[in-house]
Amino acid sequence: MANELTFIMIKPDGVQRGLVGDIISRFEKKGFFLKAMKMVQVERSFAEKHYSDLSTKPFFGALVEYIISGPVVAMVWQGKGVVATGRKIIGATNPAQSEPGTIRGDFCIEVSRNVIHGSDAVGSAQKEIALWFPDGIVDWHSSAHPWIYE
Ligand code: RTP
Numbered sequence: 001m002a003n004e005l006t007f008i009m010i011k012p013d014g015v016q017r018g019l020v021g022d023i024i025s026r027f028e029k030k031g032f033f034l035k036a037m038k039m040v041q042v043e044r045s046f047a048e049k050h051y052s053d054l055s056t057k058p059f060f061g062a063l064v065e066y067i068i069s070g071p072v073v074a075m076v077w078q079g080k081g082v083v084a085t086g087r088k089i090i091g092a093t094n095p096a097q098s099e100p101g102t103i104r105g106d107f108c109i110e111v112s113r114n115v116i117h118g119s120d121a122v123g124s125a126q127k128e129i130a131l132w133f134p135d136g137i138v139d140w141h142s143s144a145h146p147w148i149y150e
Pocket of ligand 1: 054059093111112113119120
């Protein structure tokens with residue numbers, strides 16, 4: 001499905017370290033389409049909602065503090081297999097295990113400062129997009145691009 005969507009968030013460390021342009025460029029060069037983007041510093045309750053599946057984890061409190069510590073860049077990307085391929089572009093959760101060439105493999109060291117979030121399934125992408133972009137997104141490109149898709 002060329003119109004699959006995923007939610008990608010550049011976390012506060014990625015913003016503060018000036019990695020926004022490089023990260024966007026990696027997704028663009030792959031052939032994915034940027035469908036929505038905003039910079040926002042979220043409230044604690046919003047971060048808790050985004051990460052509600054992890055609320056019982058011992059690192060939940062620190063994770064929420066990290067996400068609210070500065071502005072994040074929230075984005076929606078579109079393309080065939082963008083959820084799974086986006087996770088590959090991002091790399092393993094713990095940068096110690098992320099391959100070089102992935103975003104986390106190239107840019108970070110600690111799991112608690114791992115620069116970027118990407119939805120882990122089509123269903124969670126739909127939920128996260130609805131949470132972060134409740135007013136919807138601009139449908140500027142919904143058909144397959146002939147120089148990217150056969
Ligand atoms: P994300 O949701 O941010 O894309 O990360 P993920 O799916 O790769 O990993 P997940 O298990 O959902 O964890 C969410 C985020 O929590 C932080 N974390 N800290 N201190 C720790 O042991 C620990 N483990 C996870 C990371 O920022 C991770 O991305």
